[in-house]
Amino acid sequence: MENKTLLNIIKWVIIIAMPFFLGLGMILAVIAWDYPSFEYQRIPPDQFGFSPEERLFYAHATLDYLQRSEPSEEAIFLLEELRLPNSDEPLYNEREIGHMIDxxxxxxxxxxxxxxxxxxxxVGLGFLLSQPALRAVGYRAIYQGGWATVIILAGIAIFIGVGWSIFFVQFHELLFPPGSWTFAYSDSLIRLFPEQFWFDIGVIMSGGALLLGIVVTVLGYWLTKKM
Structure with a gap:
């Protein structure tokens, strides 16, 4: 009985962890990818005067900051030192800097x-798949974890597609202090990362994670049937 309970716990840990692993992995992959170079070819140029080269430079500098291993308070100087083109004015104002720390x-x-x-x-799959008698449990965990990812990410993708404005607002209200994430269209954060930028990235992240979930589901199904 104790062994069966332990196996169920391991299986459910894998199932629950899978959507986070695939979904958050897509977010980190997009941050690491040179996404601005791709996206800036698709969206309108900055209406307040950044050249394409300047816009890309500032976007890269901002993403480099997000990938630093240091805590935000130690790395924020990278953004505080940025200056507007041909000016001694900071690229980001105090409210923008505060948001980028968040x-x-x-x-x-x-x-x-x-x-x-x-x-x-x-660790969970390594334990299950390393023992022939437990491999069926491991394969089911892969299959069900993939299904959980498909269901969750399909819901998110549909939400983004049909209710983007609501999704965008609720996402920010949930994760950031109220009023700290809204800016003027002339502020650098909006000029570099307009709403279309975020809509497209939301589609890529949710669609990519959904596709990964389908692949994992198919793999788990195939392994289960192969037993």
């Missing part, structure tokens, strides 16, 4: 959660 804190938390889920899945 964004890096969130990014660092996502990275930590991703690593935790990665370890849970690798």
């Amino acid at each position: 964004v890096k804190d969130l990014t660092d938390a996502i990275r930590t959660i991703w690593w935790i889920t990665a370890v849970l899945i690798v």
